[in-house]
Amino acid sequence: MQSCLRVFRDVAALRQCRRQLLLSQRTVGLVPTMGALHAGHLSLIRQAARENDEVFVSIFVNPTQFGPNEDLGSYPRTWDADMAKLAELDAELEALASKKQSGANNVIANTLAKATNSSSATAAGESDAGVGGRITAIFAPTAAAMYPSVRSPTEPSTGNSFITIDPLSRLLEGASRPAFFRGVTTVCMKLFNIVEAERVYFGQKDVQQTVIIRRMVQDFFVNTQVRIGATEREADGLAMSSRNVYLGDRRRKVSTVLYKSLRSAEDTYLNYNLGEKRLSRADVLGPAQDLLRAVTSEQELLPPSQRSRIELDYLSLADPDTLEELDEVDPSRGGILSGAVRMLPIEEAVEGEDGGLGDGKVTVRLIDNIILQPRV
């Protein structure tokens, strides 16, 4: 069946829809996004649909989380393709829900038959199990709707109200992007207050964002549950990201360097003998730094018409709660390995080369992380 998605542009109409659902005791899962949807977003929506009756997806390229020299203007905006992906996914969810519904109907029929035969009421509760949610609403507000007190939503620094979660928002990504988390927490608080979802969904790919959102929800008593979905990756390990469309063929080939480096650090942690002294920061991050250096130098030796230039922003081994850098890993707590690299613009394009969106001229900042799970 053709899916018809309901798009909401303003807050009042969305709230009205939410209120109706509340009155019918339907649970809502919210998946906040900035659009340019890929399999990572879709897996969060699938998870939300498994765990809620209704799924709200927000699509909003939030101006306050971009710094003055960042890519707000060129951030990929792919509305028609996004709607097509959401309609296709919703059709998949509908098929799944009707399959589950007929399974549930069979359970009811069997239970009734058994109850009639032997007055047993076993498994009656199973009929109450959710049949799987659908995509109920796409919330795609204008910047003016989200920032009603600000004269220019693209310059929202004056007269705006902000939520800041410090010191977490100053570390790691926050050190490179000082206004970033203030913008993220502010827009998420707005979305949480507008939608009042039972559950909100975030991707592991943006690990610091997950830690900060959890902290915000806890500290401000936001009445929602924060759920985290695993990082979806391309076959070669590159974390999916809306910005990957800017890489082009040449930079795409070396873009796995960050993930491979983090994996080499993870290997050290996983293979370390717990009976020995604790692993130091250098023990863990050393192999990752070596690999990054090796790939970077290998590329630098190539001519400008062939090379990709990689600039390391940071490699981190941090505490899972405070995100403070660790001098050594306590295997009973584990840690978070994370990093960011910039894939610099291509210097000399070759005729016929696919430079990606922006023809290879846009710097692409990649982030990734791996959680070191406690080993004892």
Ligand SMILES: Nc1ncnc2c1ncn2[C@@H]1O[C@H](COP(=O)(O)OP(=O)(O)OP(=O)(O)O)[C@@H](O)[C@H]1O
């Ligand atoms: N590869 C992925 N796997 C799982 N979740 C993801 C992945 N990429 C993004 N997400 C999550 O999707 C949500 C929306 O992210 P967003 O729209 O910024 O996409 P994005 O791919 O992270 O874009 P970019 O990194 O280029 O800003 C966030 O919670 C984010 O963590």
Ligand SMILES: CC(C)(CO)[C@@H](O)C(=O)[O-]
């Ligand atoms: C959570 C979010 C949608 C807020 O704009 C954004 O930071 C993102 O997409 O990760």
Ligand code: BAL
């Ligand atoms: N997913 C992170 C959003 C951003 O980089 O702005």
